[in-house]
Amino acid sequence: MFILGCKQAHMLESFTERTIMTKYWAKKFKNIILTGMPGSGKTAFGKIYAHVSERLFLDFDAFIESTTKKSITQLFEIEGEDGFRNLEEKILHKLERRHNFVIAMGGGTLLKPDNLNYARRLGLIVTLKTPLEIISKRIFEIKETRPLFINCKTIEDVQEKVNILWDERKDAYEQSDVVIETAYNSIDTLKMHLSLIERRADNREYMQEVYNIINKKLKQSNRWVEKDEVIPEKISDL
Ligand SMILES: Nc1ncnc2c1ncn2[C@@H]1O[C@H](COP(=O)(O)OP(=O)(O)OP(=O)(O)O)[C@@H](O)[C@H]1O
Numbered sequence: 001m002f003i004l005g006c007k008q009a010h011m012l013e014s015f016t017e018r019t020i021m022t023k024y025w026a027k028k029f030k031n032i033i034l035t036g037m038p039g040s041g042k043t044a045f046g047k048i049y050a051h052v053s054e055r056l057f058l059d060f061d062a063f064i065e066s067t068t069k070k071s072i073t074q075l076f077e078i079e080g081e082d083g084f085r086n087l088e089e090k091i092l093h094k095l096e097r098r099h100n101f102v103i104a105m106g107g108g109t110l111l112k113p114d115n116l117n118y119a120r121r122l123g124l125i126v127t128l129k130t131p132l133e134i135i136s137k138r139i140f141e142i143k144e145t146r147p148l149f150i151n152c153k154t155i156e157d158v159q160e161k162v163n164i165l166w167d168e169r170k171d172a173y174e175q176s177d178v179v180i181e182t183a184y185n186s187i188d189t190l191k192m193h194l195s196l197i198e199r200r201a202d203n204r205e206y207m208q209e210v211y212n213i214i215n216k217k218l219k220q221s222n223r224w225v226e227k228d229e230v231i232p233e234k235i236s237d238l
């Protein structure tokens with residue numbers, strides 16, 4: 001488990017006043033795209049981070065449900081998983097040139113290799129990494145709303161499915177810019193860590209230092225792509 005030393009804790013504390021980012025910073029760093037296993041907290045944390053970073057929040061699942069007027073479970077039944085993945089891909093394409101969002105992608109959106117390149121162009125891709133046993137417990141509570149787990153009767157069934165998904169996906173999640181371990185962080189420290197990372201996203205060396213402080217992984221090779229900014233007034237403008 002990672003425990004902050006006194007000096008490091010003090011450094012982080014001194015940043016708390018600055019975790020509410022100005023619109024300037026929000027625009028500079030465009031979108032934050034959350035990925036990670038189902039149940040890792042993309043939706044829960046995404047909403048909170050959108051609020052603190054003064055961004056709009058867009059959740060792929062909620063967006064798909066509201067535009068199709070069908071639940072994710074229904075869509076899996078009607079379209080199959082492939083059809084659902086095509087819908088995710090369409091949203092990703094639609095988001096091109098949109099800014100100032102925290103985006104909770106579907107946990108499986110990065111399974112299509114091209115989607116990774118699209119997501120990269122949108123902003124900083126952040127993987128929420130949560131231990132698989134925690135994921136399994138969370139999913140077991142809400143499995144009726146998660147079609148991938150619809151046939152799981154017991155917690156062991158869920159665990160088995162989670163393990164299979166992890167094996168299929170871990171390489172894709174590793175392609176993200178930053179991996180944040182959620183297990184040893186409260187939502188408040190997660191907010192703080194991501195704010196810190198964002199603030200230094202224009203300075204790779206300093207970001208690495210930030211990474212060392214908060215024990216997160218940063219891929220130095222992934223470059224930030226600057227683009228002209230178009231900030232939609234509301235989600236319906238998409
Ligand atoms: N850091 C956390 N601490 C405690 N509970 C959490 C945390 N993050 C998420 N949860 C809970 O876990 C459940 C799943 O979280 P959430 O729906 O945000 O996951 P998700 O990554 O969006 O999953 P999916 O890909 O299936 O949409 C929710 O009930 C949520 O309240």
Ligand SMILES: O=C(O)C1=C[C@@H](O)[C@@H](O)[C@H](O)C1
Nearest residue numbers: 038061106107108146147148
């Ligand atoms: O990780 C996944 O593949 C999924 C996650 C959920 O958000 C939903 O998009 C759906 O249940 C599939």
Ligand SMILES: [Mg+2]
Nearest residue numbers: 042043061104
């Ligand atoms: Mg979600």
